[in-house]
Amino acid sequence: MRSGALRIANVTFALLLCPVAAWGWGDDGHKIVAVIAANNLTPAASSQVAEILGASAADKRAIAYAMEAASILPDTEFREEDKSTAPWHFIDICLQDHRADVAARCPEGKCVTGKIDEYSKRLKEIRYDHWGAKGDLAFLIHFVGDIHQPLHAANDADRGGNCVPVDSHSRETNLHATWDTTVVRRLEYSIDSGRPETTAHKLEQIYAAEKGADSWIAPDDIAWESNQVARTDIYGALQIPLEPCQPTANVCVNPAGHPIELDSSYLEHADTLAGHQLAKAGFRLASLLNEIWTQPAAPTHATGNSAPAEVPSATTVDSQIVFVGNRRSKIYAWPGCGSYDRMAPANRVVFQSRETAEQNGYRAARNCP
Structure with missing residues (x-):
């Protein structure tokens, strides 16, 4: 048992290290999920996505680029515009929790599981909030990526690993950021040239046999699945001690009491695991969008406050x-x-x-x- 003085010092040190917000998968991870999803949309869902994001419905590559661009908006723009959206990106499921506890970890629906349900319903009912159709779709694409990042569904009094410093010879200083960015970048370069698009296509091929099994399921079930991955392959594998469950407490503890060593063996395993999670997220996102839209977009389909999205090249207007x-x-x-x-x-x-x-x-x- 640590002394009170050591615990206070540990919390203070961790607070200095941990960022205010968690960035699930980083830009590249979210783009990978978006591309895999775009490649697996039905014609009806594809036309609806194209209409909302301002892409050509006849150009699959343009739709993929538009979904990539939309996937990062919640981090690059929306979070700055409205800081109250920050808690929407994760759910604090304690490592001691049971499956029955998951719903209680999302008070008032203001967490990633609640927001996935909300934005799925908004898009299906054409009942957008102030972000408009494009914003609502961007949130949904992004949140499906977030919920498959294991540390976005786990808490050990460490803010999903944000308060756990690491020694991995990379530029990331904490466990959460390592999983968000370092692991994904390593995966990209191990697979191909380091580009999200080529990585997405390769992962789609590697896990093609699992596509049929990766249909959409309840967000609470996905969160619980991700939490189990965090327990075994992150906290368990790194032998990080268990802290008392306090998901609503404003604490930032490093349960290990020292920086965690991430050797090459662990990072290689993390690369493989992240690739599997990203592929699963892409397949499931496509399945969800295919459920939302079973009919193609009509030419006059209203898109609320939606704005044009990115397209492949500068030859476009x-x-x-x-x-x-x-x-x-x-x-x-x-x-x-x-x-x-x-x-x-x-x-x-x-x-x-x-x-x-x-x-x-x-x-x-x-x-x-």
């Missing part, structure tokens, strides 16, 4: 592209540019047109088509 700038380099890019997918989330700023980007002092990347 500028107003249909979301341009992403790098705050540090003052360079902007669009889908198809080599630098587009490599911008760090913290450096991203989104513009709706070339003119807006250039008025703000940004120039176009030289590696853009």
Whole structure:
């Protein structure tokens, strides 16, 4: 048993280390999920998604790019616009909990399971909130990715691993960030060139035999499944001690009391596990969207406050592209540019047109088509 002084010091140290918000899978993980889902939509669901996101219904690649762009909006834009959305990205299921406890861990539906149910219903009923059709779909795509990240459904008084410092010879300083970003980037480079699109296609091939079994199930069941993965393959595998269950307490403890060593063997296992979770999320997201939309979009289908989304290349009309700038380099890019997918989330700023980007002092990347 730790002394009171050691526990206080441990909490203080962890608070200095842990970020305010958790970023499920990072941009690349969410894009991988979106691409896999786009590849597995029925024609009816595909046309509805294309209508909402402003992509061509006849161009599967354009729909995939549009879903990629939408998948990261809850982290890159919506969270800054409304900080009350931050708790929507996870559910704090204690490591001591039982399946029957899951529903109680989502008070007032303001967690990832509750919001998946809410936005599924909004899209099906064409009853959007102030984010509009595009925003509501973006949230749903993003949250299905989040709920498959094991540390978004587990809590050991450590904010889903945010308060556990790690020593893994990577730039990420805590366990949650390692799973969000480092593990996914390692997976991408082990599979192919490090691009979300190619990684998505490869994962789809690797886990093709599981597609039929990965149909949509209740969000609470998925959260419980992810929690079990966290228990065995993260907390158990790393021998992190169990802390008292206090999901509503404002604490940030490192249960281990010291930085966790993540050796190459553990990270290789984590890469494989993350790939499986991402593939499962993509297949399930497609299954959910296919359930929501069984009829194709009518030409006059209302999309609320939806706005145009990203499309594959700069040959498309500028107003249909979301341009992403790098705050540090003052360079902007669009889908198809080599630098587009490599911008760090913290450096991203989104513009709706070339003119807006250039008025703000940004120039176009030289590696853009």
